[in-house]
Amino acid sequence: MKTVFVHPERCIGCKQCEMACAVAHSQTKNLFLSVFETPAPKSRIHAEPGLLLNTAFPNKCRHCDPAPCMAVCPTAAIRRAADHPEIVMIEPRKCIACGMCAMVCPFDVITYYAAAGAPGKPAIAIKCDHCIERQRQGGSPACVEACKAGALQFGEINELVKAARTRYSEAVSVAVTQVSSELSALPANVVAWRQLGAEITHLNADGKKGA
Amino acid sequence: MSVFSGNGYEKLSINADTLAMLEKARRDGVETVWDRLAKQQPQCGYCSLGTSCRICAMGPCRVDPFGEGPQRGVCGADADIIVARNLARMVAAGASAHSDHGRDILETLHLVGEGKTDTYTISEPEKLRRLAVEYGIQTADKSDQQLAAELAWEMMEDYGMRRAKLPLAARAPQARQEIWEKTGTYPRGIDRENVEMLHRTHMGVDNDWVNILLHAVRTSLSDGWGGSLIATELSDTLFGLPTPKMSQMNLGVLKADQVNIILHGHNPMLSEVIVAAAQDPDLLRLAEAHGATGINLAGLCCTGSEVLMRKGIPMAGNHLMQELVIVTGAVELMVVDYQCIMPAVTETAKCYHTKIVSTFDKAKFPGAQHISFDPEHGIEIGKQIVRLAVENFPQRVASKVNIPVEPVEMMTGFSIEAILQALGGTPQPLIDAIVKGQIRGAVGIVGCNNPKIKQDLGHTELTRRLIENDILVVVTGCAAIADGKAGLMTPAAADKAGPGLSAICKALGIPPVLHLGSCVDNTRITVLAAALANALGVDISALPLAGAAPEWYSEKAVAIGVYVVASGIYTVLGTTPPIFGSPNIVKLLTEGLEGVLGATFAVEPDPNRAAVLIRRHIEKKRAGLGLSALLPDSIVMPEAELALV
Numbered sequence: 001m002k003t004v005f006v007h008p009e010r011c012i013g014c015k016q017c018e019m020a021c022a023v024a025h026s027q028t029k030n031l032f033l034s035v036f037e038t039p040a041p042k043s044r045i046h047a048e049p050g051l052l053l054n055t056a057f058p059n060k061c062r063h064c065d066p067a068p069c070m071a072v073c074p075t076a077a078i079r080r081a082a083d084h085p086e087i088v089m090i091e092p093r094k095c096i097a098c099g100m101c102a103m104v105c106p107f108d109v110i111t112y113y114a115a116a117g118a119p120g121k122p123a124i125a126i127k128c129d130h131c132i133e134r135q136r137q138g139g140s141p142a143c144v145e146a147c148k149a150g151a152l153q154f155g156e157i158n159e160l161v162k163a164a165r166t167r168y169s170e171a172v173s174v175a176v177t178q179v180s181s182e183l184s185a186l187p188a189n190v191v192a193w194r195q196l197g198a199e200i201t202h203l204n205a206d207g208k209k210g211a
Numbered sequence: 212m213s214v215f216s217g218n219g220y221e222k223l224s225i226n227a228d229t230l231a232m233l234e235k236a237r238r239d240g241v242e243t244v245w246d247r248l249a250k251q252q253p254q255c256g257y258c259s260l261g262t263s264c265r266i267c268a269m270g271p272c273r274v275d276p277f278g279e280g281p282q283r284g285v286c287g288a289d290a291d292i293i294v295a296r297n298l299a300r301m302v303a304a305g306a307s308a309h310s311d312h313g314r315d316i317l318e319t320l321h322l323v324g325e326g327k328t329d330t331y332t333i334s335e336p337e338k339l340r341r342l343a344v345e346y347g348i349q350t351a352d353k354s355d356q357q358l359a360a361e362l363a364w365e366m367m368e369d370y371g372m373r374r375a376k377l378p379l380a381a382r383a384p385q386a387r388q389e390i391w392e393k394t395g396t397y398p399r400g401i402d403r404e405n406v407e408m409l410h411r412t413h414m415g416v417d418n419d420w421v422n423i424l425l426h427a428v429r430t431s432l433s434d435g436w437g438g439s440l441i442a443t444e445l446s447d448t449l450f451g452l453p454t455p456k457m458s459q460m461n462l463g464v465l466k467a468d469q470v471n472i473i474l475h476g477h478n479p480m481l482s483e484v485i486v487a488a489a490q491d492p493d494l495l496r497l498a499e500a501h502g503a504t505g506i507n508l509a510g511l512c513c514t515g516s517e518v519l520m521r522k523g524i525p526m527a528g529n530h531l532m533q534e535l536v537i538v539t540g541a542v543e544l545m546v547v548d549y550q551c552i553m554p555a556v557t558e559t560a561k562c563y564h565t566k567i568v569s570t571f572d573k574a575k576f577p578g579a580q581h582i583s584f585d586p587e588h589g590i591e592i593g594k595q596i597v598r599l600a601v602e603n604f605p606q607r608v609a610s611k612v613n614i615p616v617e618p619v620e621m622m623t624g625f626s627i628e629a630i631l632q633a634l635g636g637t638p639q640p641l642i643d644a645i646v647k648g649q650i651r652g653a654v655g656i657v658g659c660n661n662p663k664i665k666q667d668l669g670h671t672e673l674t675r676r677l678i679e680n681d682i683l684v685v686v687t688g689c690a691a692i693a694d695g696k697a698g699l700m701t702p703a704a705a706d707k708a709g710p711g712l713s714a715i716c717k718a719l720g721i722p723p724v725l726h727l728g729s730c731v732d733n734t735r736i737t738v739l740a741a742a743l744a745n746a747l748g749v750d751i752s753a754l755p756l757a758g759a760a761p762e763w764y765s766e767k768a769v770a771i772g773v774y775v776v777a778s779g780i781y782t783v784l785g786t787t788p789p790i791f792g793s794p795n796i797v798k799l800l801t802e803g804l805e806g807v808l809g810a811t812f813a814v815e816p817d818p819n820r821a822a823v824l825i826r827r828h829i830e831k832k833r834a835g836l837g838l839s840a841l842l843p844d845s846i847v848m849p850e851a852e853l854a855l856v
Contacts, residue, residue: 015273015280019256022277030854031256032791035276042279113279146253 001086004130004141005160006058009186010151011047013056018043020146024131027116039114044128045143046109054197058143058152061109061128063088069101069110069127077125087130092117095124214668215852224666226696228462228528231615232535239611241562243534244553248662260792261294267414276792286414294793295420296412298769299427301788303408305770306430308550309731310370310401310438311573312478316445317366319480319586323449324360330484330589333359334451338628342444346378366445369437370401377401379444380436383741386750387779391432394807396425396777398433405430420796428777428808435774440734446517450483453520453624453728455633455721460695462532463618464525465541469507470498472600473527473536475556476548477729479517481570481584482510484593485546486522494597501604506597511536512551513688513729519623520728528696529667529689530660530764534559540611544600548584549574551659551765564606568596621695622702625685625725627739633719638739638746645755648839649711652755652829653683655727655736656690657771658763661786664853667693669761669785669818674699676822678723681709682829685739688730690761699724733771737778744779747836752779752809755832757825761785761818776810781828783813783821817853 019031026034026041034041045060067088070078077094078101081087090101092115102110102125112123131141139145144154153160171185186194214225220233223245236243257263262274264284272284274293283289288296322328333339333355343350343358346365350358369377377398380388391397398404408430411417417426447453465471472489474482488494489506498506509527510519518524527536530551536542537559544566545556557578560567567579570592575581580599584592625633634640644650654677660666670693674684678699686694694700699707705716708723716723727735736758737751744751758775760768762785769788776782790796800812815821827843834840 014255015257015275016253016255018275018280020253023256031259032787035260035791036794040277040279042277142253 001157002155003063003086003157003160004060004144005153005155005157005164007151007153007164008050008055008057010149011056011058012149012151013047013049013054014149015047016146016148017045017058017143017152018047020142021045021128024134024142025129037116039116042111042113042115042126044109044126052194052198052201054194058147059107059109060143061088061105062107063128063130064106068104068106072100072104074098074100081132084130084132084135087132088127089129089132090125090127092121092124095121097121097123097125101125213852214672215665217665222665223662224531225668225671226461226666228616228696229532229535229666231613232462232538235613236535236538239538239562241534241538241559242555244531244555244662247555257792259789261297261789262290262792264288264293264296266296266412269414274792288418290793291420291795292418292423294790294796295423295427298788298790298796299408299412299423299430301766301769302427302431302773303405303412305766305768306401306434306438307405308767309434309442309770310405312550312731313401313438313440313442313445314370315478315480316442316449317363317370319449320359320445321363321367322586324356324358324363326356328587328589330586331449331480333448335448338444338448338452342448366441369441372400372403374400377433377437379440380432382738383436383778384744384750387741387744387752390750390779390808391429391777394425394428396429396432398429398437401433401437404433420793421799424796424799428773431770431773432777434770435734435737435778439731439771440738442731443728443734446479446731447626450479450517451521452628453626454629455622455624456523457701458519458523458621458623459525459618460528460621460692461616461619462527462536462539462614463616464507464509464527465536465539465614466505466507467541467612467614468503469505470501470503470601470604471507471509471542472597473509473511473542473545474514474518474524475511475533475545475552476514476574477512477517477550477731478548478571479514479521480586480589481546481548481593482514482518482524483521484589485596486518486524487590488593488597491594491597494594494601497598498601498604501601503601503604506601509536511545513731514548516688516691516726516729516732520626520726520732521624523623525618526692526695529692531662531666537563537565539614540564540608541614543603543607544568544596546570546596547574547576547579550767552576563611564603564608566599566603568599570596619696619698621698621700621726622722623695623700623726625721625727627735627742630725630739633721638743642743642746644711644715646838648833649681649715650683651681651711651826651833652757653685654756654825654829655685655687655733655758655775655780656694656761657687657730657733657736657758658760658768659689659765660693661762661764663786664762664816667696667762668853669816669821670694671697671699672818673759673761673822673825674724675707676819677825678704678708678712680822680826681711682826683712684724685727685736686724687727687732687736691726691728693762694724695726700726730767730771733775737775737780740778740780749836750779750809753832753835754779755829755836755838756780757828758782759785759821759825761816761821772812776804776812777808779808779810781810781813781825783815783824785814785816785818785821787814817849817851819849820851823848
């Protein structure tokens with residue numbers, strides 16, 4: 001099963017995945033022209049901040065199976081694509097914007113906006129379609145192509161999981177044994193930057209200081 | 212097959228030499244600018260739209276152009292303020308680059324005045340005297356050296372804060388100067404406007420985006436009617452006035468049996484001494500001893516244009532050729548001064564025997580040999596550099612050499628003085644031809660290469676469409692090299708022009724596309740426009756003129772674009788500056804400026820469509836002057852073949 005695999009430790013919060021997603025789902029597919037479109041194209045991926053400063057997680061539809069959103073949709077607007085059964089799709093014309101799918105979504109990634117695919121409707125449910133049009137032309141999802149930090153990868157999930165697992169076992173062993181930081185999976189500058197973020201977060205969280 | 216289409220490398224350039232060297236680069240395993248552009252795709256949308264801000268440490272911030280995410284930075288700046296600040300800083304960087312180049316030339320004039328250089332003298336005493344008079348210096352009974360000292364002293368004031376107005380800006384028509392005064396954009400001091408621009412765009416200073424952009428205009432004018440103009444005028448004074456002459460262009464100017472030295476950068480101080488040193492008999496003998504039949508110099512980018520205009524030194528190529536010229540395997544040494552020299556050249560050179568020598572202490576390159584240039588003893592340093600090249604000739608690997616094409620002839624050397632001389636001493640014949648409609652108008656095509664546009668397609672297609680329609684084209688910088696390589700700059704190219712322009716070119720023996728110099732020499736275009744406007748008693752914005760930068764990439768080009776528009780000349784850009792994140796600023800630059808400065812920008816990557824925009828504008832201006840004119844809308848706009856990039 002092919003999916004967009006997220007490495008949250010690699011996300012630097014640049015939000016370029018959001019920008020690329022919105023352009024990929026615009027009418028013109030052109031950055032400069034898409035900003036003048038009505039309705040404005042919307043991103044289906046959301047790089048939201050983590051608890052600590054300088055951390056973020058690019059959150060998007062995980063295309064669950066069974067998909068709770070599909071189960072609750074009263075108009076059967078949500079279905080699996082015939083040629084890509086791993087992708088959960090929303091049919092814009094069938095959507096009645098009732099909000100049920102958003103309520104049951106485990107990841108809270110379904111939003112409601114006007115869309116070019118549903119003319120006349122003030123809002124419909126919008127979520128990731130795994131860039132099915134790009135995939136049909138042999139491409140990969142726009143968010144993955146835009147991610148220059150390696151936080152988003154597209155491929156067979158078991159292969160990606162294995163690669164991540166191997167790296168993690170090494171990194172975790174470092175954390176547990178407190179041996180030299182050179183063995184860490186992250187570059188030293190990123191580790192230092194994260195540490196700084198953690199320090200600032202803890203400093204601000206300490207209600208006693210400066211009181 | 213249309214020039215817009217192509218497979219493989221044909222998508223990247225219209226030039227046979229580029230395509231051959233891209234294939235060789237692939238075989239040799241050399242990475243090029245096009246490879247790196249592909250690896251950068253897709254490029255950051257916030258930065259492309261201008262809505263990212265990294266000015267302060269509360270940020271970095273970005274504004275979501277689609278309205279869902281943040282609409283203000285941490286400080287509260289919205290898209291308008293962020294785009295304005297970013298654009299203004301681009302203008303300041305570009306104006307600073309030109310003006311600092313001008314400063315180096317001015318310091319050289321100062322050295323000549325003090326008698327402290329064994330290398331430079333006054334080559335054009337008449338021009339020196341004209342400039343001295345313009346600065347209110349008494350010239351009677353004074354030696355060139357004395358005048359050089361006094362003029363240098365006065366011009367140094369142009370960089371400071373004691374002037375209310377830059378003296379050279381007085382060359383602009385009265386009506387234009389009144390617009391600058393009314394809008395608070397009359398340039399005062401070159402360094403002052405640049406520093407004030409950086410001050411204003413610090414967080415919490417100027418937060419009115421219109422006010423920020425007005426000062427960006429003032430900053431650009433301190434370049435166009437200050438720093439760049441000083442660079443041009445003093446380079447002419449010190450190194451000689453360009454006069455029409457024939458030369459050659461493209462990679463075919465390299466010679467298989469000679470020591471090849473590439474002059475790359477912008478400042479003629481250095482390239483002039485290399486030209487002198489390459490004629491040194493001892494070094495020529497040394498070259499022969501090493502098995503070469505001579506020492507061959509070839510230019511690249513604007514320093515190439517400087518020595519081409521004045522000395523007829525042939526030109527190897529424009530901006531995107533800087534790596535590929537090394538890939539020929541035939542270059543012993545590339546000597547660089549500053550600006551537009553990709554850090555990549557030293558990496559490319561590692562794959563061949565080519566040595567890279569950097570010369571200015573303000574522009575060092577990891578992997579290059581640095582020989583600090585000292586204008587007091589320039590010629591000795593020039594000889595040292597040429598000697599390095601000659602001694603490197605035996606390291607050349609014959610099997611790696613490929614000079615892929617034969618050179619193309621072109622005509623260069625059109626300073627304003629030379630143009631006036633070609634016209635018989637006054638601009639009147641040009642004005643008469645425009646009035647009669649033989650020439651519909653004139654357009655400056657300027658600027659860089661940008662790998663986002665098929666190399667030279669933007670320049671050459673636009674040039675062809677304009678000259679076919681009897682519009683005289685003047686060119687500088689990399690645009691000039693594009694047209695030269697395409698064979699549009701010989702007197703015989705008059706056959707490619709419309710009947711009116713063709714007849715005039717043939718009568719005068721000039722090409723329909725005139726080479727006015729390097730990118731600081733865009734001031735020749737604005738000064739010529741001012742002279743025409745003054746002769747007619749109108750503002751520059753009334754004239755049937757336009758500017759175009761079809762393939763621009765650099766901050767310097769942004770500064771040029773702004774001073775050209777602020778001087779009253781409609782300008783079409785081929786690539787977009789990072790402004791689309793602010794619809795307000797797009798509207799101001801493409802429409803609103805008309806009411807303020809009498810000229811606007813347009814963005815149109817497709818050269819055939821840009822040509823129509825320009826032709827419509829020229830006919831509109833002709834009608835405004837009461838000259839015979841077509842109805843602008845009768846000129847049909849073709850479908851786009853090249854998309855917005």
